[in-house]
Amino acid sequence: MTNSRFPANRTPEIGAIFxxxxxxxxxxxxxxxxxxxxxSPRRPLLSLDNTLSELTGPVFGHSILGELxxxxxxxxAGPGESAIGPRILVYGRLLDERGIGIAGALLEVWQANAGGxxxxxxxxxxxxxxxxxxxxGRTITGEDGSYCFRTIQPGPYPWxxxxxxxxxxxxxxxxxxxxxxxxLITQMYFEGDPMIWRCPIVRTxxxxxxxxxxTAALDMEATIPMDARAYKFDIVxxxxxxTLFENRIEGN
Amino acid sequence: xxxALGRLKESASQTAGPYVHIGLTPNxxxxxxxxxxxLGTAMVSDKTRGERIRVNIRVIDGAGSPLKDALVEIWQxxxxxxxxxxxxxxxxxxxxxxxxxxxPTDMTTGECLFETIKPGRxxxxxxxxxxxxxxVWIVARGINIGLHTRMYFSDEETANAExxxxxxxEQRERVSTLVAPRDxxxxxxxxxLQGINETVFFDI
Ligand SMILES: [Fe+3]
Numbered sequence: 125m126t127n128s129r130f131p132a133n134r135t136p137e138i139g140a141i142f143x144x145x146x147x148x149x150x151x152x153x154x155x156x157x158x159x160x161x162x163x164s165p166r167r168p169l170l171s172l173d174n175t176l177s178e179l180t181g182p183v184f185g186h187s188i189l190g191e192l193x194x195x196x197x198x199x200x201a202g203p204g205e206s207a208i209g210p211r212i213l214v215y216g217r218l219l220d221e222r223g224i225g226i227a228g229a230l231l232e233v234w235q236a237n238a239g240g241x242x243x244x245x246x247x248x249x250x251x252x253x254x255x256x257x258x259x260x261g262r263t264i265t266g267e268d269g270s271y272c273f274r275t276i277q278p279g280p281y282p283w284x285x286x287x288x289x290x291x292x293x294x295x296x297x298x299x300x301x302x303x304x305x306x307x308l309i310t311q312m313y314f315e316g317d318p319m320i321w322r323c324p325i326v327r328t329x330x331x332x333x334x335x336x337x338x339t340a341a342l343d344m345e346a347t348i349p350m351d352a353r354a355y356k357f358d359i360v361x362x363x364x365x366x367t368l369f370e371n372r373i374e375g376n
Numbered sequence: 377x378x379x380a381l382g383r384l385k386e387s388a389s390q391t392a393g394p395y396v397h398i399g400l401t402p403n404x405x406x407x408x409x410x411x412x413x414x415l416g417t418a419m420v421s422d423k424t425r426g427e428r429i430r431v432n433i434r435v436i437d438g439a440g441s442p443l444k445d446a447l448v449e450i451w452q453x454x455x456x457x458x459x460x461x462x463x464x465x466x467x468x469x470x471x472x473x474x475x476x477x478x479x480p481t482d483m484t485t486g487e488c489l490f491e492t493i494k495p496g497r498x499x500x501x502x503x504x505x506x507x508x509x510x511x512v513w514i515v516a517r518g519i520n521i522g523l524h525t526r527m528y529f530s531d532e533e534t535a536n537a538e539x540x541x542x543x544x545x546e547q548r549e550r551v552s553t554l555v556a557p558r559d560x561x562x563x564x565x566x567x568x569l570q571g572i573n574e575t576v577f578f579d580i
Protein backbone atom coordinates (compact mmCIF):
# COMPACT_ATOMS: atom_id res chain seq x y z
CA MET A 125 0.00 0.00 0.00
CA THR A 126 1.20 3.47 -0.79
CA ASN A 127 0.05 7.02 -0.29
CA SER A 128 0.42 7.67 -4.00
CA ARG A 129 -3.25 8.53 -4.45
CA PHE A 130 -2.59 11.69 -2.46
CA PRO A 131 -0.63 14.22 -4.51
CA ALA A 132 1.81 16.31 -2.55
CA ASN A 133 -0.55 19.28 -2.61
CA ARG A 134 -3.40 17.38 -0.98
CA THR A 135 -3.36 16.35 2.65
CA PRO A 136 -5.50 13.44 3.76
CA GLU A 137 -8.69 14.33 5.53
CA ILE A 138 -8.93 13.36 9.15
CA GLY A 139 -12.21 14.96 10.23
CA ALA A 140 -14.95 12.97 11.94
CA ILE A 141 -17.34 11.10 9.69
CA PHE A 142 -20.97 12.28 9.61
CA UNK A 143 -23.35 10.05 11.57
CA UNK A 144 -25.34 7.52 9.58
CA UNK A 145 -29.03 8.27 9.04
CA UNK A 146 -30.41 4.95 10.23
CA UNK A 147 -33.94 5.85 9.06
CA UNK A 148 -32.69 6.17 5.49
CA UNK A 149 -31.02 2.76 5.51
CA UNK A 150 -33.02 -0.44 5.90
CA UNK A 151 -33.55 -1.52 9.52
CA UNK A 152 -31.95 -4.81 10.60
CA UNK A 153 -35.24 -6.61 11.15
CA UNK A 154 -37.43 -6.72 8.03
CA UNK A 155 -39.76 -9.77 8.34
CA UNK A 156 -40.91 -9.64 4.69
CA UNK A 157 -37.29 -10.49 3.87
CA UNK A 158 -37.35 -13.69 5.88
CA UNK A 159 -33.64 -14.32 6.28
CA UNK A 160 -33.31 -11.09 8.25
CA UNK A 161 -35.43 -12.47 11.09
CA UNK A 162 -32.71 -14.68 12.60
CA UNK A 163 -29.80 -12.49 11.43
CA SER A 164 -30.81 -9.10 12.82
CA PRO A 165 -29.33 -7.72 16.04
CA ARG A 166 -32.15 -6.83 18.42
CA ARG A 167 -30.34 -4.64 20.89
CA PRO A 168 -29.56 -0.99 20.25
CA LEU A 169 -26.28 -0.28 18.50
CA LEU A 170 -23.72 1.40 20.75
CA SER A 171 -23.00 4.86 19.37
CA LEU A 172 -19.29 5.50 19.27
CA ASP A 173 -17.40 8.67 18.50
CA ASN A 174 -15.00 8.06 15.65
CA THR A 175 -11.52 7.00 16.65
CA LEU A 176 -8.55 6.36 14.39
CA SER A 177 -9.84 2.79 14.04
CA GLU A 178 -12.84 4.04 12.04
CA LEU A 179 -11.38 7.21 10.48
CA THR A 180 -8.62 5.27 8.77
CA GLY A 181 -9.07 2.55 6.18
CA PRO A 182 -7.11 0.41 3.77
CA VAL A 183 -5.69 1.83 0.53
CA PHE A 184 -5.64 -0.15 -2.70
CA GLY A 185 -3.16 0.74 -5.38
CA HIS A 186 -3.69 0.38 -9.12
CA SER A 187 -1.11 -2.41 -9.07
CA ILE A 188 -3.82 -4.85 -7.95
CA LEU A 189 -5.83 -4.26 -11.11
CA GLY A 190 -5.65 -6.37 -14.24
CA GLU A 191 -6.35 -4.94 -17.67
CA LEU A 192 -9.82 -6.51 -17.96
CA UNK A 193 -10.91 -6.16 -14.34
CA UNK A 194 -13.54 -3.54 -15.27
CA UNK A 195 -14.74 -5.42 -18.37
CA UNK A 196 -17.14 -8.19 -17.35
CA UNK A 197 -17.92 -8.91 -20.99
CA UNK A 198 -14.37 -10.17 -21.51
CA UNK A 199 -12.68 -10.85 -18.17
CA UNK A 200 -13.89 -14.45 -17.97
CA ALA A 201 -14.46 -15.09 -21.68
CA GLY A 202 -12.36 -17.38 -23.85
CA PRO A 203 -10.05 -15.89 -26.49
CA GLY A 204 -12.12 -14.05 -29.08
CA GLU A 205 -15.34 -14.73 -27.14
CA SER A 206 -17.59 -12.43 -25.15
CA ALA A 207 -20.45 -12.74 -22.69
CA ILE A 208 -24.02 -12.95 -24.01
CA GLY A 209 -26.55 -10.24 -23.23
CA PRO A 210 -27.40 -6.58 -23.72
CA ARG A 211 -24.09 -4.74 -23.65
CA ILE A 212 -23.95 -1.78 -21.29
CA LEU A 213 -21.54 0.69 -19.73
CA VAL A 214 -22.10 1.55 -16.10
CA TYR A 215 -20.48 4.82 -15.14
CA GLY A 216 -20.75 7.50 -12.51
CA ARG A 217 -18.96 9.16 -9.64
CA LEU A 218 -18.24 8.16 -6.10
CA LEU A 219 -19.06 11.19 -3.95
CA ASP A 220 -19.29 11.89 -0.29
CA GLU A 221 -22.26 13.60 1.33
CA ARG A 222 -20.61 16.98 0.77
CA GLY A 223 -20.59 16.29 -2.96
CA ILE A 224 -16.82 15.86 -3.08
CA GLY A 225 -15.49 13.15 -5.39
CA ILE A 226 -13.72 10.31 -3.59
CA ALA A 227 -10.49 9.44 -5.39
CA GLY A 228 -8.60 6.17 -5.28
CA ALA A 229 -11.46 4.09 -3.87
CA LEU A 230 -11.83 0.40 -4.64
CA LEU A 231 -15.18 -0.48 -6.15
CA GLU A 232 -16.08 -4.16 -6.62
CA VAL A 233 -19.15 -5.45 -8.46
CA TRP A 234 -20.85 -8.80 -9.00
CA GLN A 235 -23.96 -9.86 -10.85
CA ALA A 236 -25.97 -12.64 -12.50
CA ASN A 237 -25.67 -13.34 -16.22
CA ALA A 238 -28.21 -12.20 -18.83
CA GLY A 239 -30.47 -15.14 -17.91
CA GLY A 240 -30.43 -14.28 -14.20
CA UNK A 241 -28.05 -17.11 -13.25
CA UNK A 242 -25.07 -16.68 -10.91
CA UNK A 243 -21.85 -18.63 -11.26
CA UNK A 244 -21.92 -20.07 -7.72
CA UNK A 245 -22.05 -23.60 -6.38
CA UNK A 246 -25.08 -22.84 -4.21
CA UNK A 247 -27.08 -21.35 -7.09
CA UNK A 248 -29.93 -23.62 -8.24
CA UNK A 249 -31.89 -21.51 -10.76
CA UNK A 250 -32.56 -23.42 -13.98
CA UNK A 251 -31.37 -20.66 -16.29
CA UNK A 252 -28.09 -21.77 -17.92
CA UNK A 253 -24.59 -20.56 -17.17
CA UNK A 254 -22.89 -18.50 -19.84
CA UNK A 255 -19.49 -20.12 -20.40
CA UNK A 256 -18.03 -16.69 -21.16
CA UNK A 257 -19.36 -14.85 -18.13
CA UNK A 258 -17.88 -14.96 -14.63
CA UNK A 259 -19.79 -12.13 -13.00
CA UNK A 260 -17.19 -10.14 -11.06
CA GLY A 261 -15.39 -6.89 -11.80
CA ARG A 262 -13.56 -4.11 -10.03
CA THR A 263 -12.05 -0.70 -10.57
CA ILE A 264 -10.47 2.18 -8.65
CA THR A 265 -12.03 5.65 -8.84
CA GLY A 266 -10.18 8.47 -10.58
CA GLU A 267 -9.09 11.82 -9.17
CA ASP A 268 -12.66 13.22 -9.34
CA GLY A 269 -14.26 10.01 -8.03
CA SER A 270 -15.31 8.85 -11.49
CA TYR A 271 -15.49 5.22 -12.52
CA CYS A 272 -16.69 3.15 -15.45
CA PHE A 273 -17.07 -0.50 -16.28
CA ARG A 274 -18.46 -2.56 -19.11
CA THR A 275 -20.79 -5.50 -18.65
CA ILE A 276 -24.01 -7.14 -19.85
CA GLN A 277 -27.35 -6.27 -18.35
CA PRO A 278 -28.16 -9.01 -15.81
CA GLY A 279 -31.51 -10.79 -15.88
CA PRO A 280 -34.10 -10.89 -13.07
CA TYR A 281 -34.23 -14.13 -11.10
CA PRO A 282 -36.57 -15.93 -8.68
CA TRP A 283 -35.42 -16.54 -5.13
CA UNK A 284 -36.73 -18.53 -2.19
CA UNK A 285 -38.55 -16.11 0.12
CA UNK A 286 -42.24 -15.81 -0.64
CA UNK A 287 -43.76 -18.39 -3.05
CA UNK A 288 -43.09 -16.20 -6.09
CA UNK A 289 -40.52 -13.53 -5.28
CA UNK A 290 -38.21 -12.22 -8.00
CA UNK A 291 -35.26 -9.92 -7.80
CA UNK A 292 -35.26 -7.02 -10.24
CA UNK A 293 -32.21 -6.88 -12.50
CA UNK A 294 -29.39 -5.56 -10.31
CA UNK A 295 -25.64 -5.23 -9.87
CA UNK A 296 -24.11 -5.62 -6.42
CA UNK A 297 -21.59 -2.94 -5.40
CA UNK A 298 -18.99 -3.04 -2.62
CA UNK A 299 -17.32 0.29 -1.89
CA UNK A 300 -14.42 1.43 0.26
CA UNK A 301 -14.12 5.07 1.23
CA UNK A 302 -11.09 6.49 2.97
CA UNK A 303 -12.33 5.55 6.45
CA UNK A 304 -13.45 2.09 7.48
CA UNK A 305 -16.67 3.64 8.87
CA UNK A 306 -17.63 4.48 5.26
CA UNK A 307 -17.61 0.82 4.20
CA LEU A 308 -20.75 0.07 2.21
CA ILE A 309 -22.37 -2.68 0.18
CA THR A 310 -25.42 -1.87 -1.92
CA GLN A 311 -27.15 -2.74 -5.19
CA MET A 312 -27.81 -0.85 -8.41
CA TYR A 313 -31.19 -1.16 -10.13
CA PHE A 314 -32.19 -0.18 -13.66
CA GLU A 315 -34.50 2.70 -14.63
CA GLY A 316 -37.99 1.59 -15.60
CA ASP A 317 -37.83 -1.95 -14.20
CA PRO A 318 -41.32 -2.82 -12.87
CA MET A 319 -39.82 -5.52 -10.63
CA ILE A 320 -38.07 -2.96 -8.39
CA TRP A 321 -41.15 -2.00 -6.40
CA ARG A 322 -42.25 -5.62 -5.90
CA CYS A 323 -38.99 -6.85 -4.39
CA PRO A 324 -38.90 -7.59 -0.64
CA ILE A 325 -35.17 -6.77 -0.50
CA VAL A 326 -35.66 -3.38 -2.18
CA ARG A 327 -38.59 -2.80 0.18
CA THR A 328 -36.43 -3.24 3.26
CA UNK A 329 -35.75 0.45 2.50
CA UNK A 330 -38.61 2.61 3.80
CA UNK A 331 -37.94 5.83 1.92
CA UNK A 332 -38.88 5.91 -1.75
CA UNK A 333 -36.19 8.53 -2.44
CA UNK A 334 -33.54 6.19 -1.09
CA UNK A 335 -34.68 3.51 -3.55
CA UNK A 336 -34.66 6.02 -6.41
CA UNK A 337 -31.11 6.83 -5.34
CA UNK A 338 -30.15 3.23 -6.11
CA THR A 339 -31.77 3.28 -9.55
CA ALA A 340 -29.40 4.02 -12.42
CA ALA A 341 -30.58 6.29 -15.22
CA LEU A 342 -30.37 5.33 -18.88
CA ASP A 343 -28.03 7.86 -20.53
CA MET A 344 -28.26 7.79 -24.31
CA GLU A 345 -25.60 10.49 -24.59
CA ALA A 346 -23.02 8.22 -23.01
CA THR A 347 -23.73 5.17 -25.15
CA ILE A 348 -21.28 3.75 -27.64
CA PRO A 349 -23.32 3.71 -30.86
CA MET A 350 -23.82 0.24 -32.36
CA ASP A 351 -22.11 -1.27 -29.29
CA ALA A 352 -23.40 -0.55 -25.77
CA ARG A 353 -26.00 1.54 -23.98
CA ALA A 354 -25.01 3.42 -20.84
CA TYR A 355 -26.40 3.71 -17.32
CA LYS A 356 -25.30 6.43 -14.93
CA PHE A 357 -24.97 5.41 -11.30
CA ASP A 358 -23.54 7.85 -8.75
CA ILE A 359 -22.74 6.43 -5.33
CA VAL A 360 -22.61 8.49 -2.14
CA UNK A 361 -20.59 7.59 0.94
CA UNK A 362 -20.71 9.27 4.32
CA UNK A 363 -19.12 12.71 4.42
CA UNK A 364 -16.61 13.92 6.94
CA UNK A 365 -16.13 17.17 8.72
CA UNK A 366 -13.74 19.56 7.09
CA THR A 367 -10.92 20.66 9.32
CA LEU A 368 -11.67 24.33 8.81
CA PHE A 369 -9.16 25.60 11.31
CA GLU A 370 -5.77 24.05 11.62
CA ASN A 371 -5.69 24.35 15.38
CA ARG A 372 -8.80 22.21 15.81
CA ILE A 373 -7.98 18.90 17.39
CA GLU A 374 -8.34 15.77 15.34
CA GLY A 375 -11.96 14.64 15.16
CA ASN A 376 -13.31 18.17 15.57
CA UNK B 377 -35.67 31.03 2.36
CA UNK B 378 -32.05 30.37 3.14
CA UNK B 379 -29.27 28.87 1.09
CA ALA B 380 -29.48 25.12 0.66
CA LEU B 381 -26.81 23.11 2.45
CA GLY B 382 -26.61 20.96 -0.64
CA ARG B 383 -25.78 17.78 1.22
CA LEU B 384 -26.27 14.47 -0.49
CA LYS B 385 -27.69 11.41 1.25
CA GLU B 386 -25.51 8.32 1.65
CA SER B 387 -26.51 5.59 -0.81
CA ALA B 388 -28.82 3.23 1.05
CA SER B 389 -27.36 -0.12 2.03
CA GLN B 390 -28.64 -3.38 0.55
CA THR B 391 -27.78 -6.89 1.68
CA ALA B 392 -24.67 -8.52 0.24
CA GLY B 393 -26.88 -11.52 -0.55
CA PRO B 394 -25.91 -15.19 -0.83
CA TYR B 395 -23.40 -14.73 -3.65
CA VAL B 396 -21.15 -12.06 -2.14
CA HIS B 397 -18.22 -14.43 -2.78
CA ILE B 398 -18.52 -13.95 -6.53
CA GLY B 399 -17.62 -10.31 -6.16
CA LEU B 400 -15.29 -10.23 -3.19
CA THR B 401 -13.60 -13.65 -3.10
CA PRO B 402 -14.14 -15.04 -6.63
CA ASN B 403 -11.35 -17.60 -6.39
CA UNK B 404 -13.00 -19.01 -3.27
CA UNK B 405 -16.27 -19.15 -5.27
CA UNK B 406 -14.52 -21.20 -7.98
CA UNK B 407 -14.22 -18.32 -10.44
CA UNK B 408 -10.55 -18.53 -11.29
CA UNK B 409 -8.52 -16.68 -13.87
CA UNK B 410 -10.13 -13.28 -13.38
CA UNK B 411 -8.15 -12.03 -10.37
CA UNK B 412 -4.79 -13.55 -9.51
CA UNK B 413 -5.76 -13.97 -5.87
CA UNK B 414 -8.58 -12.94 -3.57
CA LEU B 415 -7.86 -9.63 -1.86
CA GLY B 416 -7.26 -9.68 1.87
CA THR B 417 -6.67 -13.40 2.27
CA ALA B 418 -2.94 -13.08 3.08
CA MET B 419 -2.29 -10.42 5.73
CA VAL B 420 1.23 -11.26 6.87
CA SER B 421 4.52 -12.18 5.25
CA ASP B 422 7.73 -13.29 6.93
CA LYS B 423 8.78 -9.63 6.99
CA THR B 424 5.78 -8.43 8.98
CA ARG B 425 6.72 -7.19 12.44
CA GLY B 426 4.88 -8.37 15.53
CA GLU B 427 3.56 -11.39 17.33
CA ARG B 428 1.94 -13.89 14.98
CA ILE B 429 -1.57 -14.84 16.00
CA ARG B 430 -4.54 -16.55 14.47
CA VAL B 431 -8.12 -15.43 14.88
CA ASN B 432 -10.98 -17.87 14.40
CA ILE B 433 -14.27 -16.09 13.74
CA ARG B 434 -17.79 -17.46 13.56
CA VAL B 435 -21.02 -15.52 13.07
CA ILE B 436 -23.94 -17.21 14.82
CA ASP B 437 -27.62 -16.58 14.05
CA GLY B 438 -30.60 -16.42 16.41
CA ALA B 439 -31.15 -20.18 16.14
CA GLY B 440 -27.57 -20.94 17.19
CA SER B 441 -26.30 -21.87 13.72
CA PRO B 442 -23.06 -20.43 12.35
CA LEU B 443 -23.54 -18.54 9.08
CA LYS B 444 -21.99 -20.43 6.19
CA ASP B 445 -22.38 -17.62 3.69
CA ALA B 446 -21.01 -14.63 5.61
CA LEU B 447 -18.06 -12.44 4.70
CA VAL B 448 -15.87 -10.96 7.42
CA GLU B 449 -13.41 -8.08 7.10
CA ILE B 450 -10.98 -6.96 9.78
CA TRP B 451 -9.02 -3.70 10.02
CA GLN B 452 -6.25 -3.23 12.55
CA UNK B 453 -3.16 -1.28 13.49
CA UNK B 454 0.33 -2.71 13.10
CA UNK B 455 2.39 -4.03 16.01
CA UNK B 456 3.37 -0.48 16.97
CA UNK B 457 -0.21 0.77 16.96
CA UNK B 458 -0.02 2.66 13.63
CA UNK B 459 -2.60 2.27 10.87
CA UNK B 460 -1.33 1.76 7.33
CA UNK B 461 -3.45 4.64 6.03
CA UNK B 462 -2.69 8.19 4.84
CA UNK B 463 -5.00 9.62 7.50
CA UNK B 464 -2.94 8.19 10.35
CA UNK B 465 -0.52 11.08 10.69
CA UNK B 466 1.40 9.71 13.67
CA UNK B 467 4.05 7.89 11.71
CA UNK B 468 4.80 5.29 9.07
CA UNK B 469 3.19 1.92 9.49
CA UNK B 470 4.99 -1.38 8.90
CA UNK B 471 5.28 -1.44 5.08
CA UNK B 472 4.83 -5.22 5.17
CA UNK B 473 1.45 -5.09 6.82
CA UNK B 474 -1.69 -3.57 5.30
CA UNK B 475 -3.78 -4.18 8.40
CA UNK B 476 -6.76 -5.29 6.34
CA UNK B 477 -8.07 -8.82 5.94
CA UNK B 478 -11.10 -10.37 4.30
CA UNK B 479 -12.36 -13.95 4.50
CA PRO B 480 -15.56 -15.83 3.74
CA THR B 481 -16.85 -18.17 6.43
CA ASP B 482 -16.43 -21.81 5.43
CA MET B 483 -19.41 -23.23 3.54
CA THR B 484 -19.38 -26.34 5.79
CA THR B 485 -18.14 -25.24 9.21
CA GLY B 486 -19.05 -21.56 9.18
CA GLU B 487 -15.56 -20.67 10.46
CA CYS B 488 -12.88 -18.42 9.08
CA LEU B 489 -9.29 -18.16 10.27
CA PHE B 490 -7.28 -14.96 9.93
CA GLU B 491 -3.50 -15.20 10.21
CA THR B 492 -2.30 -11.85 11.41
CA ILE B 493 -0.30 -10.08 14.12
CA LYS B 494 -1.38 -8.68 17.43
CA PRO B 495 -1.96 -4.93 17.01
CA GLY B 496 -0.43 -2.28 19.23
CA ARG B 497 -2.45 0.22 21.20
CA UNK B 498 -4.08 3.18 19.47
CA UNK B 499 -5.25 6.41 21.14
CA UNK B 500 -8.92 7.22 21.62
CA UNK B 501 -9.92 10.65 20.26
CA UNK B 502 -9.21 12.26 23.61
CA UNK B 503 -5.72 10.81 23.87
CA UNK B 504 -6.37 7.97 26.31
CA UNK B 505 -5.03 4.67 24.98
CA UNK B 506 -7.43 2.03 23.75
CA UNK B 507 -6.66 -1.63 24.33
CA UNK B 508 -5.42 -3.62 21.33
CA UNK B 509 -8.38 -4.52 19.14
CA UNK B 510 -9.52 -5.49 15.68
CA UNK B 511 -12.29 -3.59 13.93
CA VAL B 512 -14.63 -6.22 12.47
CA TRP B 513 -17.23 -5.77 9.72
CA ILE B 514 -19.73 -8.47 8.75
CA VAL B 515 -22.00 -8.78 5.75
CA ALA B 516 -24.21 -11.68 4.66
CA ARG B 517 -27.53 -12.63 3.18
CA GLY B 518 -30.19 -11.42 5.62
CA ILE B 519 -28.00 -8.61 6.98
CA ASN B 520 -29.43 -5.39 5.54
CA ILE B 521 -26.53 -3.16 6.52
CA GLY B 522 -22.97 -4.25 7.38
CA LEU B 523 -22.41 -4.76 11.10
CA HIS B 524 -19.48 -3.09 12.86
CA THR B 525 -18.01 -4.58 16.01
CA ARG B 526 -14.61 -4.95 17.68
CA MET B 527 -12.59 -7.87 18.93
CA TYR B 528 -10.44 -7.43 22.04
CA PHE B 529 -7.90 -9.90 23.43
CA SER B 530 -8.46 -11.96 26.59
CA ASP B 531 -4.80 -11.72 27.64
CA GLU B 532 -4.89 -7.90 27.72
CA GLU B 533 -6.83 -7.62 30.95
CA THR B 534 -5.17 -4.45 32.21
CA ALA B 535 -5.54 -2.61 28.90
CA ASN B 536 -9.12 -3.87 28.47
CA ALA B 537 -10.05 -2.60 31.93
CA GLU B 538 -9.09 0.97 30.96
CA UNK B 539 -10.33 0.87 27.36
CA UNK B 540 -12.53 3.96 26.77
CA UNK B 541 -14.83 2.08 24.38
CA UNK B 542 -15.36 -0.97 26.58
CA UNK B 543 -15.98 1.41 29.48
CA UNK B 544 -18.93 2.87 27.58
CA UNK B 545 -20.87 -0.40 27.70
CA GLU B 546 -23.56 0.07 30.30
CA GLN B 547 -24.47 -3.62 30.81
CA ARG B 548 -21.09 -4.80 32.08
CA GLU B 549 -21.88 -8.47 31.39
CA ARG B 550 -21.95 -7.59 27.66
CA VAL B 551 -18.28 -6.53 27.65
CA SER B 552 -17.30 -10.20 27.40
CA THR B 553 -19.06 -10.47 24.02
CA LEU B 554 -16.17 -8.41 22.57
CA VAL B 555 -13.28 -10.24 24.26
CA ALA B 556 -11.96 -13.30 22.45
CA PRO B 557 -10.48 -16.04 24.64
CA ARG B 558 -6.96 -17.16 23.77
CA ASP B 559 -6.06 -20.82 23.25
CA UNK B 560 -2.39 -21.18 22.25
CA UNK B 561 -1.87 -18.79 19.35
CA UNK B 562 -5.57 -18.80 18.41
CA UNK B 563 -8.18 -16.35 19.58
CA UNK B 564 -11.71 -17.61 19.13
CA UNK B 565 -14.27 -14.89 18.45
CA UNK B 566 -17.90 -15.98 18.27
CA UNK B 567 -20.16 -13.19 17.09
CA UNK B 568 -23.77 -13.68 18.16
CA LEU B 569 -26.29 -11.79 16.04
CA GLN B 570 -29.08 -12.28 18.59
CA GLY B 571 -29.98 -13.82 21.91
CA ILE B 572 -28.75 -13.61 25.47
CA ASN B 573 -25.13 -13.37 24.24
CA GLU B 574 -25.82 -10.87 21.48
CA THR B 575 -22.53 -9.19 20.56
CA VAL B 576 -22.25 -5.45 21.04
CA PHE B 577 -22.48 -3.82 17.61
CA PHE B 578 -21.52 -0.21 17.02
CA ASP B 579 -23.05 2.76 15.25
CA ILE B 580 -19.78 4.37 14.25
FE1 LIG C 1 -28.17 -10.68 -6.53
